[in-house]
Amino acid sequence: MKNAAIFGASGYTGAEAVRLLLEHPQIRIKALSANSRAGEAYASVYPHFSGQDLPETRRISDIDLNDIDVVFSCLPHSTGQNAIAAALESVETVIDVSADFRLSDGQAFERVYGTPHQHPHLLSGRVYGLTEFARDALPGARLVACPGCYPTCTLLALLPGIEAGLIADRHIVVDSKTGVTGAGRKATLGLHFSELSDGSHAYGIGNHRHAPEIEQELRERDHCSSISFTPHLVPMNRGMISTCYVELTPGTTLETLRDSYANRYYADPFVQVATDDSVPQSRHVRGTNLARIGIYPDRVEGRAIIVSVIDNLVKGSSGQALQNYNLTQGWDETLGLSATALFP
Amino acid sequence: MKNAAIFGASGYTGAEAVRLLLEHPQIRIKALSANSRAGEAYASVYPHFSGQDLPETRRISDIDLNDIDVVFSCLPHSTGQNAIAAALESVETVIDVSADFRLSDGQAFERVYGTPHQHPHLLSGRVYGLTEFARDALPGARLVACPGCYPTCTLLALLPGIEAGLIADRHIVVDSKTGVTGAGRKATLGLHFSELSDGSHAYGIGNHRHAPEIEQELRERDHCSSISFTPHLVPMNRGMISTCYVELTPGTTLETLRDSYANRYYADPFVQVATDDSVPQSRHVRGTNLARIGIYPDRVEGRAIIVSVIDNLVKGSSGQALQNYNLTQGWDETLGLSATALFP
Amino acid sequence: MKNAAIFGASGYTGAEAVRLLLEHPQIRIKALSANSRAGEAYASVYPHFSGQDLPETRRISDIDLNDIDVVFSCLPHSTGQNAIAAALESVETVIDVSADFRLSDGQAFERVYGTPHQHPHLLSGRVYGLTEFARDALPGARLVACPGCYPTCTLLALLPGIEAGLIADRHIVVDSKTGVTGAGRKATLGLHFSELSDGSHAYGIGNHRHAPEIEQELRERDHCSSISFTPHLVPMNRGMISTCYVELTPGTTLETLRDSYANRYYADPFVQVATDDSVPQSRHVRGTNLARIGIYPDRVEGRAIIVSVIDNLVKGSSGQALQNYNLTQGWDETLGLSATALFP
């Protein structure tokens, strides 16, 4: 049994980590941090955990890390770098759900997040945990940076085609939609029920921080063209869609593309590729670590549209974090993650 | 006072026409058709009209058109062509909300809708009623084909830039999102509350019938490149977003583009252009005939993202129909359409 | 034309007052107060008013009341008493949407709201504006206290039966459900979209402040038995239901009861009584000043269940406020309030 601490357990990604770890046969939750609500029973922070045997929340500084094997860090970006660096001194593994270690160098981080990285030397050694593309690097990894929700959803849709040379190195449009939990648990007017229900809108148009992260990974695969990226907020709790508009390399047919994806993900328990015209729906992966991908002919010749859906809190965040941790330990990656979608 | 008949009053666009006409100072609702529910009080078809003085529903064939000045036809596509052709024999004006007269020739119609047009000779004389671009043709028009909801939302976002030569004649991506009323009032599993709430999905990928309609209008403005178009269903009643990804012509700046749109729509009471970075939200036009448009720099140089929102049932359907009718009569186009959005 | 000021225009009831007054042919909006956002364009507080010609927001103290004929006060309870007392020195009419003048004496107010009333002498002269039961008192009234949303919805369901002696003076259960706008526009965790959607809960069980208000009005009609009252929050923007469980006086039949309600409200433009088994739905009065009432046989002999629905922001708040103001002026009470429900 491994002992886990969850940093930032008062946010939605933290609560989702708790939910998933409670199902895990090899992990025991030993500590929960929630600086602003330290000292409370966790069930008072999240009543749906009432009845569960969980430690009360503490400040991070009050957690004895000697006891801990793995930290799942769910802190807001830019706030957990020191805590993670410190944790790496004593715990075996840190799985970071935030944006802090996703970009591969400190300058990129500063450019995108507007503040210098506190521990840039850690960036080179971290594993970028898009699980299906990080299998070789994960076993034994000590610091895993889990991709953002949009990058996870989008890269799963794009990388097989790019790696196989089927998607041309041309401008790609990524239009994404997310559920409201993606915006966190802040009590702001913009997240008020009546301000959000029965409507939708784009945000972060042209400047969302996940776009450089997506491009970083594309460039690593020699796709050097830029992407256009627009996220939208949809009145639902969970769920994410990336609709990706790509140009195919000459001679690439839809069948080639579909087969290629189906083969690429054949052995991956959490990625399902539709090889027909059925369309993935975010609600059908609700609560699961699944990604579903559909590939369609565009009406414009030589182009395709690739649609990918995930649950932003699971595969887009704490589920992938756990999948990654399973692999650092050499365990079956599905441990704790096998639940069927809660539909409806 | 003009006497109106509404064909297809049992659908959502029909009901919306009734709602709007009830506010109109110059129009009296004289007849409502609903073939499948002929003979019922309209309030039994739509309880929210209870208490309103409205005629009971009839079959179209039971309506005495001699009494009628204008028909608002809200029938499903391909089902109303004969009724409309017949109505044109006796009524002054027909405003068609369906897809039947949108495409400019019968072959295009057959190609897209899979069935021959019954009255192709009527197509050349009809006015394509994207109001803000049809002002010259509307006065006195006898047959107005109201654009589809997606074409309305999208063309309002694209045409000013294309007409002004600011958007390059290159491939455009249009990613759209609609509320559920856009799918009509059919009792199907796919529209069941629990199958739709708390989730979202794309549909009609690469083959939605509104794409050829959009391209028809682009080509009329010498924009000959094709478009990629994907609509998505969002768990909300009303509202539509088109997020349009365009390449700009050399030298075009964001300021030029914004100014151009602001000028183009300056005198239009129902189109609002944001000249700053604020983002239009569909909920803020709920129940109104407004379109709101925002224009943003893409992160890719030389490109822009144009976002347009409407209420799919109003500006995307029966509201624009009424706006068009107002103009056929030489009336103020805002008659019956001045209500503020119902927010929240 | 009368000049209106709206105090507390940054809340949902204030915004709803603005929406309704914009449709009113005899009222001009001259001033909007929003202390915390004074100096902003109103469209920055509420983007759905963008394009409307409205004054910018001010502090109440910066409004020149000499210019104003009527104040619609939409301030939170206990915060507007001084402003209202001051306004009464210079303006003709004050319509208060808050709870401050609903209870008939200062001690009752203090008991329920926990703070002494600043101007208890004004309470005896105010009109309790449950319109359909205040017609005699409204013409010329200078201070009207609009009932709370729950009292409005509930009293419309109970008073006719009580006044007619058909409902026994016995314990009544009132179980109510409200949309989220009823909780105001505060940015609190409890109103976060993801904390509220896809679920429901009771609140204020046994101690909601609207219960004493309901009982005050029952006692005025010599119904001295107490009520049990539980409100529930439902994931919808607007809408309110009161389900009332009553004992009938001996010999009272369902037909008697239905007829009595139908007769009582026969001439009331905003109250509709179903005389059959159809059930009112809150969504069918969305955006309107309507109340719909249904009366049903309980399965327990000698009892009935009366269900009433309103839009909590309209008949439950600013719509009834305007209806009341219309009557103070001797105008048609439907002025500005004739819109059909926005359904769906």
Place this chain on the structure above:
Amino acid sequence: MKNAAIFGASGYTGAEAVRLLLEHPQIRIKALSANSRAGEAYASVYPHFSGQDLPETRRISDIDLNDIDVVFSCLPHSTGQNAIAAALESVETVIDVSADFRLSDGQAFERVYGTPHQHPHLLSGRVYGLTEFARDALPGARLVACPGCYPTCTLLALLPGIEAGLIADRHIVVDSKTGVTGAGRKATLGLHFSELSDGSHAYGIGNHRHAPEIEQELRERDHCSSISFTPHLVPMNRGMISTCYVELTPGTTLETLRDSYANRYYADPFVQVATDDSVPQSRHVRGTNLARIGIYPDRVEGRAIIVSVIDNLVKGSSGQALQNYNLTQGWDETLGLSATALFP
């Protein structure tokens, strides 16, 4: 390992049974019936099961019951009696989720459901599976009738107080609210997304079939007074609330009542009693077999309000079915039912 067949797997309760059984360590799903969709892959009936190893759907008559140990019957009421009677000839256990075996005699069934019971002789031997009140009868039971969702939610709230003599044998009001899945997966206009979202309404007022079922169980505990019962449909997928208004026996205090409930359910893993003023929310039990109960002083002396929430598809249906089956087998009742709520 036990082999299970699920009758009626195309409905929501059937799908929920599948979801739960997939997590169960001792049960293998061997057969799924769905008469109207026989021969389809189950993932085409419910795409969220895509990737799961499940049998294709069949007609009931095509299932070889010799292979089966337990049938979970999720058929619509009145349609499965013959299939269940036949199954009892060959399988060890039948857990019926429908209403067919809930009422204790055939005449009561016919009175309430309007059609004669086909196998009334089976009624006396069946166990009424309100688990927490059927522990003695469940071990070895061959036919378990799972209570309706409303009866489950309501009886859990009422029975401890009644059995302990704390709730007076007087008229009780039960006002309930349910999510839309409670209405099943029928494609009807009344369940259309746009007909249900952003609104709420009562239904079955005074004549819902679950009221006699509730009373049957009350009478078994010598509570002979009748109940008033009104269910309401709330725009959410899952969740149920029963708000129960009761009179207390003389001398009963709130503390007595709370203590009594806490003690009664002390050892029950799926019932949580709040001993403070916190209010249970349906969303906090989403996807779980939990019931949460809160007990509050009414503002009327001598009365209390008891609020109970469940997930209608789990504790209100297939979860309780599985809990019951676990106990028929002498297993830990939480097997397959230990997941935390999916919140948000």
